[in-house]
Amino acid sequence: LNEPPLAPYRYPIIGHTYRLLYDAENFLKECREKYGEPFSLYVFGNVRTFKGVDSTPEVLRNSDVFDHSLGINKTFPFVAIFKKFADPERSYMSRVVHEQISGKISVYTSRIQKELVSGIENFIGDCKEPKVIGKIQETMSRIVAKPVVNVFLGEECAKFGDIIVSFISAEKALDKMRFAPKFLLYIHHSLYKFVAMVPLKFGWNPMTQHRDIFVQRCKPIIEERICKNESGTDVIDDNLLNNLFGSIYMLVFAAISTTTRAVSFALFEQLQIHNESNGYLSTEDVHKKMVKLNCFLKESFRYSSDIAMLPHTVVSNSYTFSNGITVPKGRDVYVYSQDTAFNNKLYGETSNEFQPKRHITSFSNGKTVNSPATKVDRSFIIFGGGKHACPGRFFSVNEIKICLHKLILKYNIRTESGKIVPSLKISSVKIPPIAGLILKIVINNIVHSAYGFENNMTYYSLSSVKI
């Protein structure tokens, strides 16, 4: 009774699948205008409900009714892949990230910086002559992986090149499994999942080879750490290592893919600012923009928001929203995130424009207050909200800021065409533009450098800028 309105469709089974796959942005907007929110669509043989700005906080707040893990697992057999290695409680993973990663960020910042600088040197390099970086997301993922491994596994483990490569290629292997048999979703999502899981049924798991590298490299280091530990009670057995591998890979997968996406988007958006300053940023420009980097990043998160995300499955008998609309048990509820990110009620008439300054409030006495990129509220849901809001956001924002800071200061960056390139959309997911970036080193004759970059008696002006 009183279900969200189901948009009419012509063809059985296919329903709205085609439009959602190829024109999600316009289609969801049209439905929102026509039916209000929430509304339902018939997708991949299933009814799917989309929540807009008003009911999204209710979905995020009531995690005992709306289950995100179940929702995700319907479109990607994530749990089945990792089950062989570890089946950690969601709350346990969240606590580990809160306490051990985000809670100790000040301990890690210098290590993150060191690894990022060396990654930028290795994978982008000197660029005395302009250099074209074709696949920026791939390059960024290499740069981002090392600090992530350093923090999650420790400095010794991050020294092994094959461990870093293993993390990057594991992410790619999982991605391939996610996207390969997508056409089967047209028929039914359970068929897609069945086919995606065939390799697992025959004993082939993309993660097994990565587990072996992990055990080979990390076992001696972990054993040594346990020996040094005075309590020294644990015996490191295969089961413990297996579990450790599973938990760490799940987290690292989350950390590398999300952070890489965000840095790549932010870099392209930073070019808009470069263009506004005639393609060249003065040190003063950079200085001002670095102080405002947080707001820039927050705007980049908002602007690059997926069209719809965070599938949740209703696990209670039914749920009635405060506006009286009811969804039944088993219903997949998606957050129509653009309804929040580009909402005129929240962001005014300019909600469609990229404006970093919108996250700064200026007072008549000259004081300004920034809204941190890590702050979640009903107008900013990139990191979710409620009890399950992303615990890794402090780590992520920290790493992204440092990475952008280093890149922007070290290089002049532009697209190959010199124009701003739009992002790509795969169904309701946005991915950073696939366009070449040209990088050329910025050289200033300011003779001081806190970070010690020295090259043929020329110093780069890094120390004059604060993040």
Ligand code: HEM
């Ligand atoms: C730009 C980067 C990131 C974005 C956009 C992001 C986004 C999200 C979102 C939207 C959720 C909430 C899902 C829900 O509502 O159920 C979430 C949860 C989570 N994220 Fe992130 N994340 C990022 C980085 C990270 C990093 C770096 C880590 C690990 C260090 C991490 C670990 C987690 C964990 C463990 C959860 C589950 C929390 C729970 O269930 O209580 N995330 N993330």
